[in-house]
């Protein structure tokens with residue numbers, strides 16, 4: 348499945364997550380209650396982003412033995428997911444599902460998520476055995492073998 352993620356609502360955490368939110372707001376709150384609920388929203392976003400960053404760093408760390416700095420993690424709040432690149436491999440955590448994001452195996456464009464990765468076997472498969480294609484890039488079925 349091809350999903351276009353991380354466009355204008357992409358944000359880096361920290362330190363620019365709030366700047367991303369500011370850009371999304373259309374007007375300045377004019378009443379105290381508006382400011383209060385917006386502050387609750389910002390706190391919730393910060394908490395969510397921090398939790399997601401920690402979880403992604405921990406899970407990738409336990410699978411790879413490598414340390415990912417939270418500064419290298421990008422959070423997409425709208426898509427409820429976080430991404431980090433380690434040695435050119437893009438790891439993504441969406442909810443509880445960890446996956447790798449890879450381009451189409453034929454044309455090298457697009458973004459496809461591997462099946463959820465729960466252990467090192469899954470990770471090895473995602474790296475070495477799994478491939479995704481755009482519908483128009485799928486290899487044709489091999490010609491029928493009539494030699495038998």
Ligand SMILES: [Zn+2]
Nearest residue numbers: 451454481484
């Ligand atoms: Zn393709």
